[in-house]
Amino acid sequence: MLSELTASAATSSVALILLAAGAxxxxxxxxxxxxxxxxxxxxRAAETAVATGCQPLMLVTGALHEELVAEIDDLPFLVTRNPDWAAGMGSSIRAGLAALEKAPQPPSAVLIMLCDQPLVTPALLxxxxxQQQASQAPVVASAYGGTLGVPAVFSADSLPALRQLGGRRVRGKLLLVMVILLVACRFRGAFLMWIRPPNMPLCWKMTWGSKLRRIQICQLNH
Incomplete structure (x- = not known):
């Protein structure tokens, strides 16, 4: 099933930006x-991205660079470093979009994903x-934790709005961009909180998404 989805030539016109710039x-x-x-x-996120068949694949680094490049050196990624990574996610999105402008062909859409959502699967993406191609929605976003966010697919027409993002509170600004949202995919388990109890090893806590109203929900249980 997954191989049939991956084989679709449609994904080759969709670019993918993997954000990994934070400190x-x-x-x-x-x-x-x-x-x-x-x-x-x-x-894990990079291999998930490769499995989608999206082209090109763009990794955005920032606080760390060489260490991250070494992790994906054998994968078909382009890499750009965001020198303004401390300004927040919006600056990394802009850096990734700017790097994509050098591609031979403009993408029909751009998928943006994070590296700290390990339950995201190729099938979900x-x-x-x-969904975006069938509906021609400007944005197809994930619905979880009572909000909307990434992974998200943005049509080429919606990219100018993304380029205006800036500052640290970019998640809220992404919601404003998604005012034009037509389709949302509910992803159970996408939202991970990282907690470190005193004197204990790092552990994981998962928060399950809640259903949003007034928008179309596509239930995905990956």
Missing amino acids: STRMGQAKQLLYFQGQTLLR LTMIK
Whole structure:
């Protein structure tokens, strides 16, 4: 089933940006290089991205660069470093979009994903791409934790609004961009909170998404 989805030529016109620029200051260590089921979060997300068939694949680094590049060196990623990573996620999205402008062909859509959502699967991302292509929605976003967010697929027409994002409170601004939202995919388990109890190893806590009203929900239980 997954191979049939991956084989779809439609995904080859969709670009993918994997955001991994943060410093994880609240955790005290690089979140991108934490292990989950035998892989670093970055490696797991990168392999998930490759499996979608999206082209090109763009990794945005920032606080860390060489260490992250080494993790995906054997994968078909382009890499750009965001020198303004401390300004927040919006600056990394802009850096990724700017790097994509150098591609030979403009993408029909751009999928944006994070490296710290290890329950995201290729099937989920491919379903979101198919939803966007079938509906021609400007945005197909994930619904979880009572809000909307990434992974999300943005049509080419919606990219100018993304380029206007800036500052640290970009998640709220993404919601404003998604005022034009037509389709949302409810992803159970997408929202991960990282907690470190005193004197205990790092552990995981999962928060399940809640149903949003007034928008179309596509139930995905991956």
